[in-house]
Amino acid sequence: MLLLFCSLPETKYSEDGLMKVKVIGCGNILASDDGVGIEVVRALEKNRLKSNIEVVEADSAGLSLLDFLEGADKVIIVDGMITGAQPGTIHRFTYKDLRELSAGDVNVPSLHSLGILDAFKIGEKLNPEIMRREIVFIGVEIKSRKEFSVGLSPKVRKAVPKAVEAILRELA
Numbered sequence: 001m002l003l004l005f006c007s008l009p010e011t012k013y014s015e016d017g018l019m020k021v022k023v024i025g026c027g028n029i030l031a032s033d034d035g036v037g038i039e040v041v042r043a044l045e046k047n048r049l050k051s052n053i054e055v056v057e058a059d060s061a062g063l064s065l066l067d068f069l070e071g072a073d074k075v076i077i078v079d080g081m082i083t084g085a086q087p088g089t090i091h092r093f094t095y096k097d098l099r100e101l102s103a104g105d106v107n108v109p110s111l112h113s114l115g116i117l118d119a120f121k122i123g124e125k126l127n128p129e130i131m132r133r134e135i136v137f138i139g140v141e142i143k144s145r146k147e148f149s150v151g152l153s154p155k156v157r158k159a160v161p162k163a164v165e166a167i168l169r170e171l172a
Contacts, residue, residue, distance in 0.1 A: 018052035033142035
């Protein structure tokens, strides 16, 4: 009889015995709707969250995003995205879904031309174990990344509570 064992990522537990979860909000609050990820995690923090949940504000979605994956079993990333849907539409993707998207199909969130999908592909090459975590992406449809002003547009602002609800469902 031949037994095969595979190496699974080590599970990290918080002090209360729950798996560690990181919720990462990406964006630039000085670029209007592009700051929606930051606004969503700030709204999320107003909820009573369990001790195993860490909320992080990330001002970019590039390679630095890989560092935030460390020490978590599940990662939820929230950011603005452009797919052509109505601004304020909430999207949910898994890491597998993102890998299957081509750059021409969806404008996966990016800053300085290195987006989440690019960073994850590099992460697969540099540290494949880190990419085995459960990764969920909550995207809020935005109109543009090129408008520089403080504050979200009305349609995107209305979507913030819906994005928070989507994250809370992921955390349940």
